[in-house]
Amino acid sequence: MGDRFKAGPWTLGKRYKIVNIGAIAFVVLVVYALDGPTTAAGAPWNTGFTWTAFNYSPLVLLIGLIVGIWWWLGAKNHYKGPVRTIDDQDLAAVAPPSDVPPAPSIAGGSE
Numbered sequence: 001m002g003d004r005f006k007a008g009p010w011t012l013g014k015r016y017k018i019v020n021i022g023a024i025a026f027v028v029l030v031v032y033a034l035d036g037p038t039t040a041a042g043a044p045w046n047t048g049f050t051w052t053a054f055n056y057s058p059l060v061l062l063i064g065l066i067v068g069i070w071w072w073l074g075a076k077n078h079y080k081g082p083v084r085t086i087d088d089q090d091l092a093a094v095a096p097p098s099d100v101p102p103a104p105s106i107a108g109g110s111e
Helices: 013-035 057-078 088-094
Strands: none
Touching: 013 057
16 A cells, blocks of 8 residues: 555554564574474485375465465456345345344343
8 A cells, every 4th residue: 555554553663664574584484494394204305205204284385375376366356256145135034124123131030
């Protein structure tokens, strides 16, 4: 939104860009640290590789990135929102009008 953005009561002011860069760098570092192979046997490029030691989280991350890129490139332009499958007349038949007062509560009766 650029200059049209109206900041709320809590804001970083002009420091938001450096905080953004730091946050993105931290996420990249953590993803790299946690998604890498935990043992030498888990790295496909090492001798002695076994599938039981393989860390599958990079594959999950890659699939998520592919889906995100697919959505960003084109799928977001094809989504028109939820399709209404019930008419107002049909809805009125199963739901009471909003001006009807709620039913009285049973709790708190006298004994």
